Structure formats: C-alpha cells, structure tokens
Amino acid sequence: MDIRTLACFVAVAEDLHFRRAAERMNLTQPALSQRIRALEGEVGADLFERDRRGVALTPAGAAFLGPAREAVRHASMAKAEPLRAVRGEVGRLRLGFTPIAFYGVLPEAVQAFRIRHPQVKVDLIEMSSPKVEAALASGDIDLGVLHPPVSRDLILYALPDEPFVLALPATHRLAEQAVIRVADLAHEPLLIAPRSIGPSIYDRVIALFTAEGISPRIVQEVTLMTTLVGLVAAGTGLGFVTSSIGRATRPGVAYRPVLPPPPSLPIAAAWHKPTLSASGGRFLEVVRVLVEQGEFARAAS
Template sequence: MDIRTLACFIAVAEDLHFRRAADRMNLTQPSLSQRIRALENEIGAELFERDRRGVALTPAGAAFLGPARKAVEHANAARTQALRAVRGEVGHLRLGFTVIAFYGVLPEAVRAFRARYPDVEVDLIEMNSPLLEAALAAGDIDLGVLHPPLSTPDLIAHPLPDEPLVLALPSAHRLAEQAAIHVADLDGEPFLLAPRAIGPSIYDRVIALFQTEGLSPRIVQEVTPMTTLAGLVAAGAGLGFVTAGIARVARPGVTYRPVTPAPPSLPMAAAWREPALSASGRRFLEMVRTLVAASGS
C-alpha cells in the first residue's frame, strides 16, 4: 500500500471520475484503474461502485478516505522534514568554542542562526582548544571554533580571521600612561601567560617575541582562560596579553595598550571531523563567513 496509490485513490474519491483523476495524477486511465484494483485487492473490499451512471464511494471507500488522506499528509510532512534535514534547516548542532572565540562574531552568528533556523537545536559547549580537538575526534561535537595549528588527525579546519593581541596591564601601572609599549619596557615585569599545554604555538611565539629583544619574560603565573588573566591583571598580579576582542569589553582597573614589535596574533579556525560537516554545521559556517565578511575582518 504505497503513498502514490493512496493519492490515486483520493483523486478518484474527490473527482468521482477515473479519467479526470488520471489526468490529475499524470497517469493513463488504465494505469490508474489498475492501481485502484490492486488497492482493493490488498484491502479485501471494493472502494468504488462503478456503473453507467458514474462512480461513487462504497461504505468501505468512505471509511478509508479519511485515514488515506492523513497517511498521504503524514508522508508529505515526513518528506518535507527529511529534505529540510538534508538542507540543514532542522536537526541538532553541537557547537564547541573557546572563551576567546565568544568575544568575536560567534555570539552574533549563534543569534542569527537560531533566528533563521529555529528548528535546529543548538548546544553550546565551552572548552579549551585541545579539549575541543579531542571532542571533535570522538564525535562529541559537530563543529568547533578553536585555535590552530591542530594536532589531532582527521580534522578539517576552515581558517577564520586571527585575533590580534594587546597588552593588559593595571590602570595604575606606570606604563599605562604610554600610548604604546615597547617589549623592552616589559623587562622584569611580572608576566601572566597561558600554559604551553593549552596553546604551544602561541606560547612559543610570545617567548620568541621577548627573545628578539634579548629578554626572557618573568612569568609569575600560568593562567587560562584570558578572561581570568584580565581579572588577575585587575588584581595587580601582573601583565599579560589578551585578544583585542576581550579588550573591547571594558574592565575596571585594567588598561589595554598595543605593543611594539607587534605580538603574534592568535589564529582562529572552525574545525570538524572528516569526511564531511553536517548540513546544519555547513549552514552555521555560512552564517559565520557572512558576518566575518560584513565586519571586514
């Protein structure tokens, strides 16, 4: 009892005319009649009375019409939902991100995505970059916004604009009066830095920045995430680099200044596990790309 045959039965029941119903279903009349006869044989009852005066529903046909309509409606609804899932308009998206990522276009992208695709359930999961890689590899999340380079095999990364770094220092610090701070000015200053295990590439590049000036940073505390680092700066624990996105959010007691030579920027990327990103993930990534392009980043 296929949906096409049920639709043929409904057409005949509504038109009470085999030829008109056949035209409506883009079938020949013999083909339509054959489908109706096969349906009656499957049910074990005649659905139509046929005589020279025309066509009429039998009591069995009248009883069958309502459920047949519902079956076709449900089948059409199921097909529509399936196609929407293929297009990424319905379903579930597990989105992982670092704290730093949420100081860029990501919050706006999530808001816009939820508004456009309200039938996609979005789970937001915050982790550091290495844990996001592990979660992607394990299939625990669909898409992660993190910091390359990636060390986990079988992950695909789509680059996003890097986040420049600026120096966070206590507002009462003597260097806060300067419009820009030279790396040499940081000699001997208590420095806060994320552990190398969290981001070995950026850690090594920050150390190299000091070494180009013949210095070694006096690291007094390793701290993550950068929002916590900014809090420690406010508490007078030291100085440290944060992203420009974090610096855009004013924090009492903290001043942000550019540094020369320029510190390394923090790379950003959207990553997923091979072989392909889910349809809803592709839709979300399109949203991020659009917002990045609009911002001119």
C-alpha cells in the same frame, strides 16, 4: 493499503473525475480504477458512486477522505525528513569551541544559524583547543572552532586572527600611554597562559620579549583570559588578551596596544576528515557569509 493507492483515492475524490485524476497521478485510467476497486475491497465499502452523470463520494467515501488525506500528508512529510537531514536542515549540530573564540563573532554566527535552521538543535560545548582536536578525532563533535597550529589530521577553514592587546591595571603608570612599547615592560610582572595549552603563542610572546633584549618576569600562569583580566584588576600583574576580551570592559583594567605588535591569535573552524556533517556544512556557510561581510574582522578589531 499503500500510500500510493490512498493518494489515488484522494485525487479522484477531489477531481470527481477518473480520467483527470489518472492524469494527475500519471497513471492510465484502467490502472487507477483497479487501485480504487482494490481499495474498496480492502475497506469493505464502496467509496464512489459511478453513473452516466459522473462520480460522487458515497457516505463511506466522504468519511474516509479526511483520514486518507492525513495519511498521504504524513507519508510525504516522512519521505521528506531524511532528505532534509541529508541537507543539514534538521537534526543536530555539535559545536565545540574555545572560550576565546566565543568572545568574537561566533555567538552571532550561532544566532544566525538558529534563525535560518530552527529545526537543527545546536549543542554548544566549551573546551580547550587541544580538547577540541581530540573531540573531533573521536567523533564527539561535528565542528570545532580552535586555534592552529593543530597536531591532528584535520581540515581547517581559517578565520580572521584575533590581535592581542595588553591588559594592565587602570592605575598603572603605563596606562597613561596611548601605546606601550615592549621595552617598557622590562621587570613588570607578567601573567601568561601555560605553554601546555598554547605552545605556539607562548613561544612567540617570549620571542617578542627576547627580541627586545628582555627576559620576561612571569609571576603566574593563567589558563583562562577572563581569569587573567581578573588578576590584572587585582593588581597581580600585566598580560596579553585578545581584543575581543578587551572589549568586554572590566572596572580597574585598561587595555593598550603594544609595539612591536605581539603575535595575533589564529582561529579556524575545523573538522575531521573525510567529510563535514551536513549540519556542520550549513553552519560553515553562515560563517563564510559573515567573513565575507567583514563581521569577523570587525569583531576582532
């Protein structure tokens, strides 16, 4: 009892006309009639009454119509699901991201993706940028949002950089200035992320001080920027954070631009060669639209 034959039965039952049903099923009338006779033999009962006046369902045919329709409908759905999975419309997206990346417009992108593709389950996995690289290489995630440069063979889609601002205690004397010069930070206690998790940014921040003839007084290395802000509130020191972190205001902390400008933090979507998963491609489409609309730039401003 194949699905094609059941679909032929449904067509005849709905049209009550063998020729029209045959045209609908793209079959010759004899071929359609042969399928119906074979189905009746398999069911063990006549499904149609045929006479010169036309075609009508028998009681057995009327009882069989509902289950046949359901079988055809479920078969059509089953056939469509693999194609939807190939197109990234169903399934799962494993998205790895750094804590800093999720302070920008990434939550908006995830929300827009979930609205557009509600049948794709999104797994959000927070990790450091090097761990995002490793997870992409091992296949543990489909798509990552990290901070270049990268040490692995990945494909990158650049997102707008995150500018840095200086976080300092609101009661600090420098908080009275609208803009703080790097030269003003001589001898100030500096909080900074360890070089092991961001060597490029670390070296560029140090170079910013060196160019001004200053040797920065690093009092503590802090892995998370949110922790750094907490330490600033506690009066431990001053430190650079992204502008998106700065928008999440915290009592006792002020944020000021610095001249010369500190390095901005690069952000990119990344995936492992050779291809991006279908669900990852769908998510990247949402991200690209937001970038074109300037949402990432506004989030970073």
